[in-house]
Amino acid sequence: MLKKNRVKKSVKLNKATGFTLIELMIVTAIIGILAAVAYPSYTEFLARSHRTEALRELVRLANLQEQLFVDSRAYTISMADLGVDVDTNGNYITSNTLYKISTSVAGSTFILTAKAQNGQETNDAACKEMKITDTGNKTPLSCWTS
DSSP: OHHHHHHHHHHHHHOSSSSOOHHHHHHHHHHHHHHHHHHHHHHHHHHHHHHHHHHHHHHHHHHHHHHHHHHHHSSSSOOGGGGGOOOTSSEEEETTEEEEEEEETTEEEEEEEEEOOTTHHHHHHGEEEEETTTTEEESSSSHHHH
């Protein structure tokens, strides 16, 4: 009788528990497929959300240019005159450092230009450069509406 108990115990010990290699490979393949589908959507979402920072700053700086025009009857080419911090080239860098905004003035008109940088130019290739003018003209329009 003692021998039978030992046999039963050894059978219980030899019983395999856990996952097989095939099951692990299937789960890994499913995770890979889900990641391959989700990652491009995620990077596109990030690019669009970072773009809104540039659009917001363009509109804000255009408003500051208009306020300055009301006060002094002239637009400024110096972004520092608008009361914002500028880099050594006189450009305004957005808070996430993904866009560099510059201004050009010709007579009584201005153009503010936001140029993507620090990886944003590759992540958001369609909107590397966005502009707004003194008349409110926004280009390219697809970057402003999506």
